[in-house]
Amino acid sequence: MFSLVSLIRIGPSGPRGSATNGLQPVRVTGRGGWGGSPISRGSRFSSMNPVPSMSGSSGSGAAEPVGYITRVQSFSACHRLHSIHLSEEDNRAVYGKCNNPNGHGHNYKVEVTVRGKIDRLTGMVMNLTDLKRCIEDVIMTPLDHKNLDQDVPYFSTVVSTTENVAVHIWNQMIKVLPPNLLHEIKIYETDKNIVIYRGE
Secondary structure, three states: OOOOEEEEEEEEOOOOOOOOOOEEEEEOOOOOOHHHOOOOOOOOOOOOOOOOOOOOOOOOOOOOEEEEEEEEEEEEEEEOOOOOOOOHHHHHHHHHHHHOOOOEEEEEEEEEEEEEEOOOOOOOOOOHHHHHHHHHHHHHHHHOOEEHHHHOHHHHOOOOOHHHHHHHHHHHHHHHOOOOOEEEEEEEOOOOOEEEEOOO
């Protein structure tokens, strides 16, 4: 189920981490954009503005604001930590009980963060309806209630650690989002074990 509260971090245009105004909760209802009111401008991603706009300047000389939107999604999946490049003995030594042949499961929580210019007409970095659809296609449909090692081809040769799950989600998200919009994938394997990946 989608979280009803998304987070936006707003700050002046500049390098990553330059935002200074902190996080502001924005309540979302229904399947529309902000406040549940869908906005359509003729294109699925028409509300996205990942690159600086050369038009629409206020003329004041102020930098265009950059926003960060984070969408939270949970999914459940099972896996076994086992590397085909290691011996059985080494696998047991490295992964311990997580190498149990019968596997184990997690209730993962994923935070998908996008970054871009705030459109001067819509007030959006992107329409949340579009972001929700991308998350459904990339995370929920292929990963939820699946055996990662057996149901996801990527993990047939790659160990299904949470680090690699984050890399896999990033690689799939950049295929469905406009260039340079995706900022961060953050996965909570447990409340204490958290992985962050930014495509680096």
